[in-house]
Amino acid sequence: MSLSLSGKVFVVTGGAGAIARSILEALVAAGAKVVVADRSAEHGAAVAAAVGGVGLAIDLGSIDGATRMLDDASAAAGAVHGLIHTVGAYTGGPLEGAGAADFDRTFDANVRTLFHVVRAFAPRLRARGEGFLAAVGSEPAVTGRAPGSALYGASKSAAATLLRSLDAELAGTDVAVTLCHPMGMVDTAANRKGAPDVDPATMIDPADIAAALVLCATRGPRGRIPEIAVYPRRAH
DSSP states (O other): OOOOOOOOEEEETTTTTTHHHHHHHHHTTTTTTEEEESHHHHHHHHHHHHHTTTEEOOOSHHHHHHHHHHHHHHHSSSSEEEEEEOOEEEEEEEEGGOHHHHHHHIIIIIIIIIHHHHHHHHHHHHHHTTTEEEEEEEHHHSSSOTTTTTHHHHHHHHHHHHHHHHHTTTTTTTEEEEEEOOOSSSSHHHHHHHOOOOOOOGGGHHHHHHHHHHHHHOOOSSSSSEEEEOOOOOOO
């Protein structure tokens, strides 16, 4: 199958983020029209201008906010074919030292926002009978453990279970659901700053995550890819 997404409209949430930027560029290269959805109108508009897309300021704190995002995206760019959700947050540190505010922030970012966009998008894609819903997963969502970052691991595992369940509930449609799991640290400015002793060459290139998602988005109903893992280079 051709890796073309010509004429299809994709919404990318967290659109001003480093991983999202690579995803947007890969979607555009595959022929898609893109909507850069970000909580910052200024940052989203800047990225949209750079990739030739539409910028939207969004609030995913409620299902209504996610529904407005879908309505605004459809009005600005046309009927939406796909969503790639990159909104998330990392919380590190031992579980014994975590507080309720850490729990709320982590689960709100990693689970609640995903729940809201899925509730907004899935019914419309089901009604059309086809489409693409994807999110950026994590290594803990695959391994089931995250010592030193238990809240992050638990929230990403919950998000993964949500999407795996949705995939099963969408049986009988051609709405594809994909989780793309970076199996290690991703090479972003924030990660370079937060882990100055880690060689960036050992981090995962965001462009490889983007390429994996485009691969999944261009599969047919007889070759869908519900989960895909992207690993860093092997240690020398």
